[in-house]
Amino acid sequence: MLDFFQYGFIVRGLEIGVIIGAIAPLIGIFLVLRRYSLIADTLSHVSLAGVAIGLLTGINPLLTAVGAAVVSSLAIERLRLSKRVYGESALSIFLSGSLALAIVLLSLAHGFSVDLFNYLFGSIVTVKQSDVGIILVLGIFVLVAIIALYKELVYITFDEEAARVGGIPTRTINTILIILAGFTVALSIPIVGILLISALIVIPVVTALQLRKSFLQTIIYAEVISLFCVTLGIIGSFYLNIPAGGAIVLLTLIIFIGVLVQKK
Amino acid sequence: MQQVDHLTTIIRLEHVSFSYGEEPAVSDISLGVHKGDYLGLIGPNGGGKSTLLKLMLGILAPQKGTVSLFNTDIKKFKDWQKIGYVSQQATHIDPTFPMTVEEVVRMGRYPKRGLFRMLTKNDKNIVKESLSQVEMLPFKNKLIGDLSGGQQQRVFIARALAGQPEVIVLDEPTVGVDVKTQKQFYSLMQKLNQELRLTLILVSHELDIVAHEATEIAYVNCSLVYHGVPKKFLHSEYFEKLTGKGVHSDA
Numbered sequence: 299m300l301d302f303f304q305y306g307f308i309v310r311g312l313e314i315g316v317i318i319g320a321i322a323p324l325i326g327i328f329l330v331l332r333r334y335s336l337i338a339d340t341l342s343h344v345s346l347a348g349v350a351i352g353l354l355t356g357i358n359p360l361l362t363a364v365g366a367a368v369v370s371s372l373a374i375e376r377l378r379l380s381k382r383v384y385g386e387s388a389l390s391i392f393l394s395g396s397l398a399l400a401i402v403l404l405s406l407a408h409g410f411s412v413d414l415f416n417y418l419f420g421s422i423v424t425v426k427q428s429d430v431g432i433i434l435v436l437g438i439f440v441l442v443a444i445i446a447l448y449k450e451l452v453y454i455t456f457d458e459e460a461a462r463v464g465g466i467p468t469r470t471i472n473t474i475l476i477i478l479a480g481f482t483v484a485l486s487i488p489i490v491g492i493l494l495i496s497a498l499i500v501i502p503v504v505t506a507l508q509l510r511k512s513f514l515q516t517i518i519y520a521e522v523i524s525l526f527c528v529t530l531g532i533i534g535s536f537y538l539n540i541p542a543g544g545a546i547v548l549l550t551l552i553i554f555i556g557v558l559v560q561k562k
Numbered sequence: 563m564q565q566v567d568h569l570t571t572i573i574r575l576e577h578v579s580f581s582y583g584e585e586p587a588v589s590d591i592s593l594g595v596h597k598g599d600y601l602g603l604i605g606p607n608g609g610g611k612s613t614l615l616k617l618m619l620g621i622l623a624p625q626k627g628t629v630s631l632f633n634t635d636i637k638k639f640k641d642w643q644k645i646g647y648v649s650q651q652a653t654h655i656d657p658t659f660p661m662t663v664e665e666v667v668r669m670g671r672y673p674k675r676g677l678f679r680m681l682t683k684n685d686k687n688i689v690k691e692s693l694s695q696v697e698m699l700p701f702k703n704k705l706i707g708d709l710s711g712g713q714q715q716r717v718f719i720a721r722a723l724a725g726q727p728e729v730i731v732l733d734e735p736t737v738g739v740d741v742k743t744q745k746q747f748y749s750l751m752q753k754l755n756q757e758l759r760l761t762l763i764l765v766s767h768e769l770d771i772v773a774h775e776a777t778e779i780a781y782v783n784c785s786l787v788y789h790g791v792p793k794k795f796l797h798s799e800y801f802e803k804l805t806g807k808g809v810h811s812d813a
Contacts, residue, residue: 331659449672456661456669459649463619464673464725465642507660510705516660 302536310430311422311489311532311542317437318486318498319528323520324444325482326503328475331455336386337374337476338496340393341483344370346492347396348484349417350403359417360429363487364436367480370396375476420491420543422532433485440481447471452513489528490543498524501550508557523553570597571633572729572761573618578627580613587613591786597728600755600762602776602792604769609783615733615765619647643673646722646730650737655714657707663717664702667692670724692723696750712743719750729761730754736768748775773801
């Protein structure tokens, strides 16, 4: 029992899993309630372009993914605010555009390697100790930023116009939220991979919303679901020899369906 | 009746104009709101009253003219807590939004606290007091989406009260509410204006009702058509033309 703790990659996986499991629903609740869920998908594709830049240049792909996600999140917000294109069209442009860029860059970096597969679907086996450090520092930064701006984020999410009249700098807070989403998406790559990130950000929150509790209780339930699925998914993947990312997302889906059926 | 302090101007618009494209939405409007006023800002749909409201609240900047709040130019105005705002959201709540009545009213205190600062015991007492004033304290743990339209509206008014404002601005607060709720709403407005001495600005297209409730009327249809006491408005040709009703004869 608990023999998995002898393996360094499992310990590293659990360390970053707990951080990602904690910040994903915290960002997710604001994205879901503001009907911004699709932004997580867009930023994950942007992160792939970032990973491709990393693989091509030899810089840690996690760092280039974070950089690409943050820069793109700012550009998306700017394009949305300019009102020259609709919000969802801005997301669509970035989603397909960054995927195209990633494909071209990856072909320049001598084809689609095993490395890429790990980034697409997540692989805790390949997580380095330096990645744990990066995720820990940036993850804590996201956590502190959300706690610091909690009141403002709640107000803007519920009634943006009233928040603005109340003197809350809504434009700045919206920009910070989208940057934090960029960080969260990019940092989640080693755990669930680019193609499954949005599920981790969205499903625990949507599950908690079915319980019809207060805002704070909804966050707590989403946190519990997320942390439970990430931990069990990583441990389960070790014993069943299955990918951790897929296991985590399937667990969140099972809980979602269970809650949905019970609340029917 | 609440005494209006004509020496204290809360909002002043001078020759304000705004257009979204070629067509002007608001044209050359000058208007003053004084402490203690209960102003009904009325006009037809598309007549520019929502634009005027946004100009008053700094959501839009005037293309011509000036807006000042509490004798300060709106560009330099920082004391937004003095203004309570009940947005149209009050009648358009997503019923699945996970928010209790108390959590909604707490938002009224948020602008008073900075980053990292939690609400104090005093803030929480003010929230309870605000809920009591609108008779919604027993509902504090209910989800906002589970309440009736009239109850939700009271909660939003409590949120505005929680900020301890000097003026409350309400944007189309009676859209989609039944007659009974409407009566309760206007009786609450009278209480806020007369007992709590709050200045009220009520934006509505229901000119007939508002003209009977407010102590002052501003009728806007791109420009300011009428500004004065309701009695005169009810006796004016405008009212007859607009409502198709005969000129009122108030007893």
